[in-house]
Amino acid sequence: TTLHPPDSQFIHNARDLGCNVFFALTALFQTSALAELVFDINHTSYKVQKSGNQPITYDQLIAQRQDCNKQRPFAACTIASHSYSVELVKSPFPCRVAKLDLNVKIRIVLPDFGDLLPSDQERLLGFSNKLSEHEAGHVDIYKAEFTKLYDKVSALTSDISCGQLKSQITQELKSGVDEIRVRQISYDTRTRHGILQGTRFPTQ
Numbered sequence: 001t002t003l004h005p006p007d008s009q010f011i012h013n014a015r016d017l018g019c020n021v022f023f024a025l026t027a028l029f030q031t032s033a034l035a036e037l038v039f040d041i042n043h044t045s046y047k048v049q050k051s052g053n054q055p056i057t058y059d060q061l062i063a064q065r066q067d068c069n070k071q072r073p074f075a076a077c078t079i080a081s082h083s084y085s086v087e088l089v090k091s092p093f094p095c096r097v098a099k100l101d102l103n104v105k106i107r108i109v110l111p112d113f114g115d116l117l118p119s120d121q122e123r124l125l126g127f128s129n130k131l132s133e134h135e136a137g138h139v140d141i142y143k144a145e146f147t148k149l150y151d152k153v154s155a156l157t158s159d160i161s162c163g164q165l166k167s168q169i170t171q172e173l174k175s176g177v178d179e180i181r182v183r184q185i186s187y188d189t190r191t192r193h194g195i196l197q198g199t200r201f202p203t204q
Contacts, residue, residue: 037150039143040105045112055120058201061111068109075199076131078138080106082146082177086169088162095162097169100154104146108135123202134194141183149176 048064050056061075068077082104089098110131113124153172158165191197 036101037147038101038103039146040103041139042105042107043110044107045110047115048111048113049115050120055123055203056116061201065111074109075201076108076110076135078106078108078135078142080104080142084173086166088165090162094157094159095165096157097154097165100150102146102150102153104142106139106142108139110135127199127201130194130198134191134197134199137187137191137197138184141187142180145176145180145183149173149180152176 046065048056048061050060058075062073065074068074068079082102084100084102086097086101087099088095111128113121113128116124149172153169153176156165156168156172158168188194193199
């Protein structure tokens with residue numbers, strides 16, 4: 001038998017592209033000698049504890065969750081933010097992008113069951129692995145979609161002025177980030193926040 005909590009209380013993947021968080025692990029994707037797309041990816045966890053000898057329940061797990069930008073309850077989450085700088089050149093026309101640096105910071109938060117009894121750890125191993133797989137899907141979407149956005153923005157030009165190109169870049173990045181958010185929501189909807197991928201919390 002498996003516990004199947006309501007979707008709204010199961011796995012919430014909070015994605016706030018405006019958040020400010022700390023990231024330590026860096027993976028660099030260099031697209032040219034003059035421009036860089038950088039993904040800073042950091043895996044963090046929150047300790048899960050319990051009192052007594054009874055197996056931990058899903059509600060107890062949720063009660064111990066780490067704050068993920070004050071979003072809805074979650075068992076695991078992935079959040080991202082981005083920053084960029086751009087250099088333009090206007091000679092000769094059209095004005096074009098000489099250098100674009102885009103830094104995407106991604107933080108994955110997962111439960112750590114290491115303080116539980118060995119029997120509980122074994123019981124929750126499959127659940128934990130499936131949570132990791134689901135969050136990895138969010139990371140893959142960020143990496144693929146930000147790479148597409150980076151290539152699109154890098155190729156922009158303007159026959160009018162560099163001021164006009166700068167405005168166009170700002171708008172394209174905003175629209176692109178909005179589209180990435182939609183794709184992340186679609187992923188959660190398609191997988192029912194991971195339930196269809198096997199992230200069902202075990203009972204006994």
